[in-house]
Amino acid sequence: MASKDGISSVLSDPRTQAFISALKRRQIKGSWHVARETIEILRLAIGKKTRLATLGELITFVKQVGCALVEVQPLEFAIGNIVRRVLFIIRDEHRQATRGDEKKEGMYSFMLGPSTGEQHLEEPLANNGRDLKEAIFSSLKELLELLENVHSIIADSAFEFIHSNEVIMTFGGSKTVETFLKTAGSKRRFDVVVAEGLPSTKGQALALALSQAKIDTTLVPDSAIFAMMARINKVVVGTHAVMANGGLIAPAGTHLVAMAAKHHSVPFVVCTPMYKMCPLFANDQETYNDMTSPSTVLPFEEVDSLDKVRVQNPAFDYIPAELVSLYITDDGGHNPSYIYRLLSRYYNPADYSLE
């Protein structure tokens, strides 16, 4: 089949290969890089499609490439999210080009199930799809530009949330939070308490970066989170992913910060770019989790004397939506109960499942 060939040529491309092997070895640092590479690969993939007969063909093709990438590292949610967003762009560009009617879909979707615009999928594309591709490329370019600035867009709202003389706690190290706090620090004076977030050393790196930016920073061990919480005005953390019910998949330990914040009625604010919003549901710690190498908890050199010890090193915590006060995204601030609505603005329900 022609479409299958298309996929293997995408997957064997050196850039894709490099991305896949980095994913396998967990060498990619952070969702942002994952998101950017995914856009680049999809752009390349769409570019390789020289003849496009129908919209359906293109969507299936992008879904297949997306699926292949997701399978490599299913817990890198940004891959799937970007694929869904690109699919949304494709559908949107096509609709704009054909001035497709959107009239009163709501009522009909209610009676007859969600409309996916399937009726357009089989229509032949004008000019072998070249016009559509051009439109998609320019949208993807915009998406990449947005991605380049995403941290600073989120940080733009920092002044609304961080006030003078406040004490802010954060956990581990997140690029988004770093930019957020630095932006606030450019005009205001406040204290930051950074919990280390062991076994990762990102908290230490963040504390260093903040203090270099002349922000009063205190590094505390994770065991001091509860004790410190009484003095904190706001908790600001990053996350790995945001689930469709408003819950979080965040680095292990974030849950205890959220619980401590709840106990002391401290607002728990999450800074997240939109590409971390997943149309997937988690309900407990096991739905999406990853048991990572124990070597960061217990170094291999010490294992000889401790060979009967079982070491577990989960990568993530699931934090239920009730513990989150606010999400600050590149699309503004939102309540956890509003996430479902954001999802429908960024993804088409037909793409929630990529299979």
Add this chain to the structure above:
Amino acid sequence: MAAAVAAVGALTEVIRVSRAQTMMQLEKELKSASEVLKDYSDALSVASGCDLFTRFVLRASGDYPNFDECKKKLIAKGQEYVKISETSRNKIGSLAAAFIRDGMTVLIHGYSRVVMAVLARAVNDGKRFSVYVTEARPKVDDTTTGSASAAKLQEMGVPVTLVLDSAVAYIMDHIDLVFVGAEGIVENGGIINKVGTYQVSIIAKACGKPFYVAAESFKFMRLYPLNQKDIGKMTKDSKRSTDDMWSQKREIASEEEHNKIKMESPSQDYTPPRYINLLFTELGVLTPAAVSDELIKLHY
């Protein structure tokens, strides 16, 4: 076939045989037909299904100004809906079964066809789990109680335990998640369901266990209850449900004595949205907040 779907089928038939010449006439005919259907069945979903379809007809009339064309469209959509609805329980099953994992213990309340479809789907997917099912008294008829669920699950080869409604708090410790059906889904994302659902949800919340609802979208209704009294008008206090209490009372009092004892046996209760984690419908997985969104799509 669910009663509500049959009702939509019946209303479609009303449109087909109708001799109405204008939208107004047709609407009137549909309204009186709906009244007949609602009188005939006290299932909430028949009322909500009829209301939804009537609303649909009104909306469509705006889109198709030509009456004959509109009528044709409505009949086609009505028939299509009846056809699609057969698959909606399967669709809900596949969405919800993903939440059941190996080794889990699921609590269900009484008998619900949709919940049974979810569990059947999970069994088909090769999941190994066990189920606790509440009696869900009063027994209004044989098909709505927990024993009916227990028998069916036994047949499916699922380890099942029947418990008293009063034992829900006792067993909640072992439970991983709760699944209930619904007779009606109200505007704020809460549900109206077999009495006892509310207390199960409160206990689940108190113990930090997820509480899920599985129901088809024709159960969406435009009602905004604030407390249990607000659904009083909708739910008929069934004589049969007091009969179930009656038999027990006989043991403690003479005929004359127990006539003096007042009995109350509501058949349904209202579960507010704050106790519900997610609703599984054929429109997708919804948070309670998303329910009003779907209703807004429908009415505005």
